[in-house]
Amino acid sequence: MGPNFFKKPQESSEINPQATERKAGPELPPRLERLGAKESQETQAQATVEAEQKQKPASLASTSLPQMATAPVLEAKSELRQKVENILEQDLQDVYFKMEPAVQKKFKFQGEVTAKKIEAVLAGTKIKANEIFKLLVEWLKVIPGVNKFFIRQAAKIKTNKILDLKK
Numbered sequence: 001m002g003p004n005f006f007k008k009p010q011e012s013s014e015i016n017p018q019a020t021e022r023k024a025g026p027e028l029p030p031r032l033e034r035l036g037a038k039e040s041q042e043t044q045a046q047a048t049v050e051a052e053q054k055q056k057p058a059s060l061a062s063t064s065l066p067q068m069a070t071a072p073v074l075e076a077k078s079e080l081r082q083k084v085e086n087i088l089e090q091d092l093q094d095v096y097f098k099m100e101p102a103v104q105k106k107f108k109f110q111g112e113v114t115a116k117k118i119e120a121v122l123a124g125t126k127i128k129a130n131e132i133f134k135l136l137v138e139w140l141k142v143i144p145g146v147n148k149f150f151i152r153q154a155a156k157i158k159t160n161k162i163l164d165l166k167k
Contacts, residue, residue: 129159
C-alpha cells in the first residue's frame with residue numbers, strides 16, 4: 001500500500017468514458033443518474049414529476065385546487081351482493097328521493113359498504129343474524145329525522161329477508 005492508495009481516483013474520460021457524457025432530456029436527481037442503464041421507465045416518469053414539482057413556483061402551489069378523491073374502482077358485484085342490495089333498497093325509494101343530494105351520496109355509499117359487509121357475513125359458515133341487524137341499523141341511522149323504532153323495524157324485516165337468501 002503506497003501513499004496514493006488513500007487518495008480519491010481522478011475521473012477522466014479514459015478511465016470512465018460515461019463520466020463526461022450527459023444524456024439529453026430532463027435533469028435527473030443524482031441518485032437516479034447513478035442507476036444508469038438499470039433505470040426503469042417508471043422511475044424516470046416519477047423523477048420527471050418530482051422535478052416539475054420542484055420547479056413550480058410557491059405561489060401556484062399554495063393556490064392550487066385541492067385534489068379530488070378518485071372514483072372507486074368498480075368491482076364486479078356477485079349475484080349474492082346484488083340480491084342483498086335489492087333487499088336494502090326495498091321500501092326506501094321515497095325516503096331516498098326526499099333526501100338532500102349530499103345525504104343521498106353518503107346513504108348510497110354506506111349502503112354499498114353495508115352490502116359488502118353483509119355479503120362477507122353470509123359467506124361465513126356460521127351466519128350471525130345479530131351482526132347483520134347491527135350493520136343495517138347503523139346504515140339506516142344515516143337517514144335524517146327518522147324514528148329509531150322505524151329504523152329497528154326496517155332493519156329487522158331486512159335481516160329476515162337477507163337470512164332467507166342463505167337458506
